[in-house]
Amino acid sequence: MVTRIDSLQKEDVFEDSWEITPKHFDPKFKERYQSKEYQYETIIDSKKQTAWDRFWKAIKDFFSRLFDFRDVDNTLSGFEIFMKIIAFIIIGFVIYLIVRLIINKEGQWVFSKNKKKIIVSEMVEENIHTIDFKEIIQHSKSNKEYRLTIRYYYLWLLKSLSDKEIIEWDIEKTNSDYLYEIQSPTLKENFKYLSYIYEYSWYGEFEINETDFSKAEKAFEKAIANT
Structure with a gap:
């Protein structure tokens, strides 16, 4: 029985006597694939690019190099x-x-220089003839909001001029428009001065101390009383 198994094993053994020849790539094999048939990327002729295209390409290349951290081996x-x-x-x-x-x-x-934001309701300007300016001025003065108080005084002055039909009130008008409507030379000069105070303090966002506010307040009260 052992002899039979040994004979079968010898018969099943196959010895490979083929000679293996290693294959080598042609060093110039890449040149075979340089024709247009093997180009899968869109190549844009630089001569056909506009100045705008070249500009954006330069921007793109700049940011690509700026944020390119893949080449970590090169210092x-x-x-x-x-x-x-x-x-x-x-x-x-x-x-x-x-x-x-x-x-x-x-x-x-x-x-800006003035970090204290002053919020004024648009209702004040839109309802200039229904506002109790004495009340809101007293409230803003008690809080020492002098810039806001000067704004209220200026709107009060416009209301007084409108009530006397010296100007025609319109929320879209500018201070120059109102100045043009005033006929009295004296009143025109006073209005020009008070407009300067208002624009300087409000739009210029300059802080107003108590002394400067007191002077401006007297000028506004005098103008309102004389209209």
């Missing part, structure tokens, strides 16, 4: 590091300006 030179830092600072500054412009609802810088 960046000092100049390249410096240029990347400058670029990041510029980008951050531009974003900062955009955010400031969006946040500011009045079109003025949020971080």
Whole structure:
């Protein structure tokens, strides 16, 4: 029985006598695939590009190099590091300006000299003839909101001029429009001066101290009483 198994094993053994020849790539095999049939990328002729296309391509290449951190094996030179830092600072500054412009609802810088925001209801201007200016002025004065109080005085002056039919009140009109409507030279000069005080304090966003406010208040009260 053992002899039979041994004979079967010998018969089943196959010895490979083929000679293996290694294959080698042709060193110039890439040249066979340089024709248009093997080009799968869109190549744009630089001569056909407009100046606008070349500009955006330069911008794209710049940011590609700026944010390309894949080549970590090569050490960046000092100049390249410096240029990347400058670029990041510029980008951050531009974003900062955009955010400031969006946040500011009045079109003025949020971080201006006057950080104290003064909110005035639009109802004051729209209902100028129904407002009790004495009451709201007393309230703003008690809170030492001098800029806001001067604004109320100016609107009160416009109301008085409108009641006397010296001007025609319209929320869309400017101070120059009202100045043109005033016929009296003396009143015109006073109105011009009070308009300057109002614009300087309100639109210029300059802080008004108690002394300056007291002088402005007397000028407004005198003008309102004489209209």
